[in-house]
Structure formats: C-alpha cells, structure tokens
Amino acid sequence: MSKTYLITGGAGFIGSALCRMIINETNDIVINIDKLTYAGNLESLSLIEKNERFNFEKIDICNSDDIANIFDTWQPDVVINLAAESHVDRSIKKPDSFIQTNIVGTYVLLEGARGYWGSLKGAKRKNFRFHHVSTDEVYGDLENDKTLFTEETPYAPSSPYSASKASSDHLVRAWQRTYGLPTLITNCSNNYGPFQFPEKLIPVIILNALQLKKIPVYGDGNQIRDWLYVEDHVRALIAVAKHGALGSTYNIGGYNEIKNIEVVRLICSILDKIKPLKNKNIKKYEELIEFIEDRAGHDIRYAIDASKISKELSWFPKETFITGIEKTIRWYLENLNWSSQFLNLNLEFDNTNKETL
Numbered sequence: 024m025s026k027t028y029l030i031t032g033g034a035g036f037i038g039s040a041l042c043r044m045i046i047n048e049t050n051d052i053v054i055n056i057d058k059l060t061y062a063g064n065l066e067s068l069s070l071i072e073k074n075e076r077f078n079f080e081k082i083d084i085c086n087s088d089d090i091a092n093i094f095d096t097w098q099p100d101v102v103i104n105l106a107a108e109s110h111v112d113r114s115i116k117k118p119d120s121f122i123q124t125n126i127v128g129t130y131v132l133l134e135g136a137r138g139y140w141g142s143l144k145g146a147k148r149k150n151f152r153f154h155h156v157s158t159d160e161v162y163g164d165l166e167n168d169k170t171l172f173t174e175e176t177p178y179a180p181s182s183p184y185s186a187s188k189a190s191s192d193h194l195v196r197a198w199q200r201t202y203g204l205p206t207l208i209t210n211c212s213n214n215y216g217p218f219q220f221p222e223k224l225i226p227v228i229i230l231n232a233l234q235l236k237k238i239p240v241y242g243d244g245n246q247i248r249d250w251l252y253v254e255d256h257v258r259a260l261i262a263v264a265k266h267g268a269l270g271s272t273y274n275i276g277g278y279n280e281i282k283n284i285e286v287v288r289l290i291c292s293i294l295d296k297i298k299p300l301k302n303k304n305i306k307k308y309e310e311l312i313e314f315i316e317d318r319a320g321h322d323i324r325y326a327i328d329a330s331k332i333s334k335e336l337s338w339f340p341k342e343t344f345i346t347g348i349e350k351t352i353r354w355y356l357e358n359l360n361w362s363s364q365f366l367n368l369n370l371e372f373d374n375t376n377k378e379t380l
C-alpha cells in the first residue's frame with residue numbers, strides 16, 4: 024500500500040532529491056512543504072511537479088496553525104524533516120534565522136506531529152514515523168587520526184548552525200522519550216551533487232572555475248570532510264524512514280575522507296580534461312586557487328562511522344567520490360541556467376570558451 028510522506032524543506036538541495044526519488048521510484052505520495060527561502064527553488068522540482076502524487080504547499084514550519092492544518096488535511100504516514108537554514112558562514116554572520124527555523128521550527132513540527140499522532144488509531148498510529156534529518160557537525164570535530172564519529176559520540180557543536188541542529192536533535196529525542204513519539208534521527212556527512220545552492224564549496228569551485236574567477240580556499244585547505252553523493256544520502260533516508268528501529272539514530276557517511284584542497288585540485292583536474300582552457304594567461308584551472316583567511320571556529324576533520332546503517336539496513340553508498348564528482352561537474356556544465364537564477368554568471372570571459380560552453 025502506498026504511503027504518504029510529509030517532507031519539509033523539499034525545495035532545497037537534499038529535499039528536492041528526496042522528492043524526486045520517491046516520486047520516480049515508488050508509488051508513494053509526497054506532500055512537500057517549504058518556506059522558499061533564498062535556498063528553496065521550485066525549479067529543482069520541475070521534473071516531478073506535474074505528477075499527481077506530488078503536492079507542494081508554501082509553508083513556514085514555525086507556523087503552528089499551518090502545520091496543524093497540514094497534518095489534518097494530508098494525514099501523513101511518515102514525516103521527514105529537512106527544512107533548515109544550512110549554511111555555516113551565514114550562521115556566523117546572522118544566527119537568528121538558524122535559531123528560529125532549526126530549533127523553534129523543529130519544536131513546532133514535533134508538537135504538530137504529537138497532536139496528530141495522538142489522534143490516530145490502529146495501524147495508522149502504529150506505523151507513524153517522524154524522521155529528523157541532521158548533520159555530523161553536531162559532533163564537533165576530530166583530530167587528524169583514525170577516529171570516527173559513531174552514534175555514541177558526545178555532541179560538541181562548534182558553529183551557530185551545528186549548535187542549532189544539535190538542539191533540534193535533543194528536542195526530537197526528548198519527544199521520543201517523554202511522549203513516546205515514534206522518531207528517528209540521521210546524522211549525515213557533507214553532501215554534494217546536482218541542484219546544490221551555489222554558495223556551498225563544490226558548486227563555488229565549479230562555477231568560479233568556469234568563470235575564471237579566483238577559487239577561494241579557507242586557511243591551508245587541510246580541513247578533512249567525508250563527502251557523500253546526494254542520491255546515496257536520499258536512499259539512506261528512505262531506508263531509515265521505512266525500516267529504521269524506532270527511537271534510533273543512524274550515522275550516514277560516504278567512506279570518502281578528503282582534504283578540501285584535494286577536492287579543489289580534483290575538480291580542477293577533471294575540468295582540465297572535460298573543459299580544457301584555451302586562455303593565454305591561465306593554462307590550468309588550479310592556477311585560480313586562492314588561500315583566504317580561515318573561517319572562525321573552523322572544524323578540522325569530520326569522519327563518519329556508517330557501519331550501523333550498513334549492518335542493520337544493508338545501505339552502502341553507490342558512488343565513489345571520483346564517480347560522483349564527475350557526474351556533478353557535468354550536471355553543472357549542462358545546467359548553467361539553473362545556477363544563473365542565483366548568480367550573475369559571467370561566462371563570456373573568453374571567446375574560445377564561450378563557443379564550447
């Protein structure tokens with residue numbers, strides 16, 4: 024029997040990938056609610072917008088009346104909460120929307136879910152699930168050794184973003200423990216892939232390189248991240264939402280620990296092959312790299328132990344970083360119109376390049 028998913032933040036990077044996968048690969052119904060902040064974009068859903076199993080409502084998760092109404096109208100079986108302010112640099116400059124959406128919004132959603140779940144009977148009540156999507160950044164950072172974040176690692180967030188996500192995770196656990204709400208939490212490493220807003224590291228590298236702009240690298244670029252292709256994350260979310268043990272947390276990671284500077288060099292070398300420069304002054308994209316002042320409180324290393332989800336739910340990432348990053352670069356090259364909605368892309372830097380773009 025088909026399920027009804029209530030997805031919050033489904034016009035964002037990961038949420039839109041989740042909506043596309045559920046609509047394209049299952050018979051389930053999706054109700055996507057999103058406030059459409061600067062990061063939300065309905066264009067990312069254009070491939071499924073006409074599907075009769077897909078529904079969109081422009082709603083702020085902090086609005087308790089609207090949330091109660093959504094539960095009442097759509098009677099969802101599963102909630103997957105992705106709505107969030109998600110950019111660390113923005114959280115450092117202006118934390119208030121992070122506190123509102125990530126903490127207060129999660130609280131409003133939990134209360135909406137609790138009221139709705141309390142009204143359900145029989146199998147509908149037994150099978151209801153509330154899945155909160157979080158980040159590995161709640162664990163703080165690791166030394167440059169072999170240690171990994173496990174589901175038991177104590178929380179030690181560094182930025183306003185990660186502190187707000189950590190707070191929301193605590194609320195979800197408290198609603199499970201105090202009220203018995205059937206919840207699940209996933210903490211995932213850095214995602215990359217198509218439709219990522221062009222302020223995040225990987226689209227910045229690709230789009231700056233294509234415009235022959237400097238490619239900014241924080242500090243010495245030796246920060247290590249564990250990268251996961253967005254569709255691998257989304258498959259993990261569906262597996263946890265459907266089959267995860269209630270009350271549990273699952274770490275999700277890509278088994279791809281790489282230094283930021285290596286990510287930048289790899290993207291530059293792939294672009295050298297698929298989009299070679301024909302410019303007198305710059306022979307290789309790598310020449311555009313510029314080291315800039317480090318981010319305040321910048322975490323050194325994140326690395327995930329994803330063995331629990333692999334063992335319990337047989338989930339493994341399908342993409343390696345090499346295969347995923349090449350797909351991502353090709354997607355940005357083929358979809359420059361999508362990025363140009365947000366950026367004034369200056370791709371007319373050089374006539375030779377213009378012809379081949």
Ligand code: NAD
Nearest residue numbers: 032034035036037058059060062063083084106107213214
């Ligand atoms: P994103 O910034 O691309 O998208 C967030 C979406 O939430 C946008 O569509 C935005 O309009 C919407 N939104 C923001 N405030 C809202 C509100 N008050 N009400 C309703 N909608 C609102 O983020 P993303 O990268 O897709 O991340 C999605 C989730 O996954 C977040 O919770 C994030 O913390 C988590 N996460 C992200 C990553 C990553 O690498 N991107 C890694 C791990 C976890």
